[in-house]
Amino acid sequence: PDPALKAQLLHESAMTEVSKGISPRDLGKAVDGHLAHADEQFAKGQYAPASVALYRALSLHFHRVLHIDQLSSPLAKDAEGFVAPLQKSPAYRAVARPHGRKTPPKSSPSDRPLRLLVTTSTNANFLQHILARYEDHPGVELRFLDLAAHKPFKKIAWAAPQMLEDRLSGGASEYQDDVERLMRPHLDWADTVFVDWSVGPAAMLTTIDPGDTRIVVRLHSYEAFTRWPHMTDFSRVDDLVFVAPHVKDLVTSLVPQLREASAPRMHILDNAMELEGFRRPKSADARFNLGLVGISQVAKDPRWAVDVLNRVREQDDRYRLLLVGNEMNPKTSKATADYLTQLRRELKPLEESGAVVRLGATDDVPAALTDIGVILSSSVREGCHVGLMEGAASAAVPVVRDWPFYAGKPHSARTLYPEGWVVDSPEEAAQRILDVTATEESWREACEQASAHAVGTWDWSVVQKRFDDLFLG
The missing domain is CATH 3.40.50.2000 (Glycogen Phosphorylase B;)
Structure with a gap:
């Protein structure tokens, strides 16, 4: 049968169950159907349809009804086993391949304050005390960028199918040009970029080589149950911050790139909370x-x-x-x-x-x-x-x-x-x-x-x- 049609039929069946609030019995078959279609198109060099099929596979595999809106999750039972089918797909492996950076990040400046760019998309709930500290720090020049507050940035920050197409095509898509045009001025200014939440913006930023700017990403907990870490090139992240050891354990078991030599340095840092009050x-x-x-x-x-x-x-x-x-x-x-x-x-x-x-x-x-x-x-x-x-x-x-x-x-x-x-x-x-x-x-x-x-x-x-x-x- 036609792989596209087979994938579509399996997807519709799975989504019928998801819409009822239950985990699909044939989730694996539906995801495999999308992966087979993605692999077929990828092999032909048809990157746009391949990216759509892979996007549907990831969206279904990490649907919130399976992992977030339930009292359990397949990831809690066997995280590595749950993502194993993805890693058999040539299209997925192409997306997950580390690209690295041409030059290492430069050392912190000794003759001027560190230029620190803090960025997120809408959710700045855990940034209040961090921003306040470095706004008044003599050793830091701070800028804050909320990607959701600027339409062009918001558009590229969450464009999952376009990100996937860019990875599948080896960076030959217009999407990378858009990211380059919008983000390069910020990368050129900053010594260090701190991306809060390892979701769309982190995946977006790592589609381009950061040059000699240091990239720091913080992953909370929610992200582990989403597709975003699987779409992020962590070889272009210098430091990955977790809020707790058990989250680090889960994410490193899910994302093979984090177990490779190209993985970033990893840190456990508690959230910024003013508790004395x-x-x-x-x-x-x-x-x-x-x-x-x-x-x-x-x-x-x-x-x-x-x-x-x-x-x-x-x-x-x-x-x-x-x-x-x-x-x-x-x-x-x-x-x-x-x-x-x-x-x-x-x-x-x-x-x-x-x-x-x-x-x-x-x-x-x-x-x-x-x-x-x-x-x-x-x-x-x-x-x-x-x-x-x-x-x-x-x-x-x-x-x-x-x-x-x-x-x-x-x-x-x-x-x-x-x-x-x-x-x-x-x-x-x-x-x-x-x-x-x-x-x-x-x-x-x-x-x-x-x-x-x-x-x-x-x-x-x-x-x-x-x-x-x-x-x-």
Whole structure:
């Protein structure tokens, strides 16, 4: 049969199941169909149709319904096995081939400030303190570029099919000319470029040789479950920053280029968080308030927190659960909508009785945390759970689910946080809460220990020195 037609039919069948919020039974066949079509076109030198077929293969293989809008993911079970079919494809291997750079990055200047370009596309959530530090740093001249704020840049930053066509054609496409024209002036100005989030902009920037400019990319956690790291030429990245060891382990198992000699230097750097300001007085009543900060994604699994609440309330009905943040958007996917329906059903009687209080979104998280005495991390996966760390800094007792995506692996929640914070089950979580909050004295002692650890380990006053080392040497 015609490879294009076969791929199309398999794709439609798979997407029917995806639209229902479930992982397709024949996902492998559908992806293989697209790869076969891509390989056929690539062999003929038909790079445009080959790129479209490869784009569809990657988009299906890394569809958010499979990895992000579920409580599990094939990547959690067998990351290397999941990407193995891709690596059999000549078209995919052509895209993943490292091109390197003609000249190494130049040394930091000794006679003037370092020219640092920080760039992202829309999401600057984790850049606030970094930008503030280097804006006022005598050794740095800073520029910030939000690619999404400029239409020409936004167009090239997320143009996945064009990126793939450029790689398949060996750089002979018009796309590379566009990237060169738009990005070269910035590369010529900067000594160092810091790209936050290893998504479209990182893939875009690495389609061209950066010259003698140093390229630093930060990968959080979300990116690991997307196609973007597979479309990025990491041989043109000098330093790759991860927010946690378990994320580094996952991504290096997924992307063969990161295991080769051309791989960038790799670093683990905590997010920039000013935690000292979270230390505020808590009333005695906060001892009975469990808190969950951030409930907008299925991966946060707030139903686990509800299970814990129900268990502690069996012993003492003074316990409540405070939910901070917007709820998840049912329009994201059918899988998200299904989860939200179940969550709302479980919350309804608890809200009516006052056992659950939704605080909604807030611009003042430190104030919201003054009423929370126990901070939960109920997630199935995290990079580093900022809401949990902020809660611990505020002097709330941390109770962390051993995130199932990483549980039992060399690095996990258990290796990221102190012994005693992490629990295996809702039963164990409930028991930790009951034990620690048994008296106000025991609760306040645990609160102070948590706050001291959080501020002493993750506060920006500590972490900024490691960013200085990264950028300034």
